[in-house]
Amino acid sequence: MKMIIYRCLSVLLVINMIVIVYFLTLANVRAAWICIALIPAILLLQIFIVRCNKCGCSPGLRLLAIWTLLMDFELYFADTLLLRKCPKCGSNLKENR
Numbered sequence: 001m002k003m004i005i006y007r008c009l010s011v012l013l014v015i016n017m018i019v020i021v022y023f024l025t026l027a028n029v030r031a032a033w034i035c036i037a038l039i040p041a042i043l044l045l046q047i048f049i050v051r052c053n054k055c056g057c058s059p060g061l062r063l064l065a066i067w068t069l070l071m072d073f074e075l076y077f078a079d080t081l082l083l084r085k086c087p088k089c090g091s092n093l094k095e096n097r
């Protein structure tokens, strides 16, 4: 269940980006800023929602750290959608509840 929420948040993040561009084309800067403020909120939720039962690390934080360093948002998005195993110990995240 948590993994489903995690993936939904990733999709929401991309939709949010589209909404920001939409508001900017309408020159609605205030609405665009509200959406921009939502991005860190969604990212933080993603970090805390998924946690490995075995080693206790949070895969969301690892993914975010790696892809922020490499400045590749598309791959971060792809990784969150395809995340099944803990990147540290390799245990299946679906077993986590």
Ligand SMILES: [Zn+2]
Residues within 6 Å of the ligand: 052, 053, 054, 055, 056, 057, 086, 087, 088, 089, 090, 091
């Ligand atoms: Zn682990």
